[in-house]
Amino acid sequence: MKKEYKIDETAACQFKNRAGYCVGTGRMGLALQKEYQEQLKLVQEHIGFKYIRGHGIFSDDMGIYQEYEDENGKIIPEYNFTYLDRVMDSYQEMKIKPFLELGFMPQKMAGGEQTVFYWRGNVTPPKSYKAWTDMVQAVLNHLIERYGRDEAVSWPIEVWNEPNLSIFWKDADMEEYFSLFRHTFRAVKEVDEQFQVGGPSICGVDDVNWLRQFLDYCSRNNLMPDFFTRHHYMWSEPVKEGRYSYGKLRDPQEAMEELKVSRTIIDSFRQYQNLPMYITEFNTSYSPDSPVHDSVQNASYVAWLLSRMGEVCDGYSYWTFGDVFEENGVPFSQFHGGFGLVANGAVPKPSFWVFAFFKNLQGRRVHLSDEAVVVQKEDGSYCGVAWNLSFGKQEPLDIELALPCKPGANFCFLQKLVDEEHGNPVKLWHDMGEPSNPSKEQLALLREGAAPWLLTKRLAEEEGYVTAALHLKQDAVVYFELRETEVCSDRGYHIISLNK
Known part of the structure; x- marks a missing residue:
């Protein structure tokens, strides 16, 4: 041809190129690993993303939420920022800002036992919303103290991850998530109005209904989110073979129309018209065991997406920058269909170069x-x-x-x-x-x-x-x-x- x-x-016209806006990571605790740091360094040297977003800032491996019993037998909460500081300091050194996803639930604070992933992130609501918001405010105040107010308030804040899926939010309880968002939004704004807060971080399951209901709830409760978020994957009909998932890539134009629907829904609410919409996760397959991620086919598909996505959203985040990732456990093999732009051993995959190429298109x-x-x-x-x-x-x-x-x-x-x-x-x-x-x-x-x-x-x-x-x-x-x-x-x- x-x-x-x-x-x-x-x-000629403006090219809305958002290729360097944000990139995903696995849970935040993985940033303590040497290989993780090596892969992120490589990514920043060649691409230079502005933000990084991942799960698990409040999961137990980060150790933030603690409790002790005083002399009267009362349980007193306390906060440990040792690992948080290590992670945030490393991001500062790499010249990348966190896009803070608030989740999952500390086990001692959780209202239930349901968990997700190999690393058991708790996905239940808190026993006490006051305990939750106290912790959120303590973390934000600590970040302001350590990194300065102007720097800290430049870090966007997203409330939870994919609450429309029952594996990520108990029973996919819509009203409970809305309550979580309301409490969290107001707590963050009490710390500093300049913090940018958004949600609902939904994926493409009942997304139209969820987004409309979320906007309606915010409108009725006088909540003014600073931005709105959703996720976007391009995979259908997956089948399993051994340890790996194989599926079919969707028509990219058809997938783009779904994003336009989300944009139209947001703009149908007068007070939310033209507010930013961010795709805080996107990739081809939504499984970290899909060999397509390692392929040149993935690269050509992502190239098409990067040429278009900036027209329908204000920023997007590829999931993820590297293969240090453990949702399904520790990978068995060098190439294993991981989400990353970089394979273990700091080996760039074909899609890595697509982002490096597009970053030059200014x-x-x-x-x-x-x-x-x-x-x-x-x-x-x-x-x-x-x-x-x-x-x-x-x-x-x-x-x-x-x-x-x-x-x-x-x-x-x-x-x-x-x-x-x-x-x-x-x-x-x-x-x-x-x-x-x-x-x-x-x-x-x-x-x-x-x-x-x-x-x-x-x-x-x-x-x-x-x-x-x-x-x-x-x-x-x-x-x-x-x-x-x-x-x-x-x-x-x-x-x-x-x-x-």
Whole structure:
């Protein structure tokens, strides 16, 4: 298949690129692990997300909520910030801010025994909402004291995670969640009105009803959330094979329409019109055991999403940055379908490079299609990302972009390619025999094989345009740049291989 586009600069518009807004993590306690820190460092060096969001700030492994018995036998609450400070200090060092998800319930405070995940996050309401709000306020006051008011209030606050699922909130009790939100919202605003608080952090199960009911509840109770949140996954018909989940990718345009419905519902309430909507989790599959996450197919699908999602929401968070993740337990193998952009051993997956590519797309959008986005930077140079989202069809895609330029101009055309043969460490791992626990030497080779393939070419203006040709195999993703160059060869020097 071949697509040809002649770019019209007069049709340029703002590219609402939110690729660097936020990224997900597993439970917060995992940030105490060395491998977690190494993966986050790699992500920040190449992508540089602004926020990071994860579960379990109040789970028992963080140790925040404690109790003791005084001399009269009365139970007295106290708070331990040792691990909280370690995690927040590490985020500060990585130049990433927490997007604070308040959950799950400390076991000693919980009104029930129901838990979720291998690490047993308690998902029941508190025995006492006063105990809950006292803890929330104590944490926020501590964060203000340690990091400064201006910094702390710049951290968004989301109340709970997916309460519309009974595995995350006992009985998916809507009215109980609304009560939790009301108490929490007011407690946070008592600490400082500048804190930005939102919810309901729902996934795509009965989401239309939940969102409408939540907005109606907030309206009736004079609550003015600062933003609204939901999650978005693109997976259907999953089946299990051994330890792993396989499914079908949904039509991405159909999935995008669901987000537009959420936006329309929010704007149907006059007082909430145009307030931010954040997708605080998104990915293809919603299971941390789906090999699609490790694949170039995932990368091409995510590329399509990143080209569009900023048009319907104010920020989005890929779930997750790394494979240090234990919802279903400790993974058995190097590649195991984990959510992460980075595999264990600090090995970037193909989707990692998609975010790195998109983070570079800063400027005026001069082209958007189902297979490419191109922007023009302030200095007049062009860059873009193209992809061949195949849905299993083994058909290559050729794209020809004619970009306007001044007469006589010369250009360096640079490409960074990820496809089945390049920047695809899972293929190299497969060829190695799929070792569950690679040696140091094997990990070093996987990291080397994870790099995109770099190609360059010199191009020249013809009839007012420079023409860039891209060849993409099945599910390939390519980043490209066109920079004007001055040809200044030294007298008598010739590159031998170019003069055969």
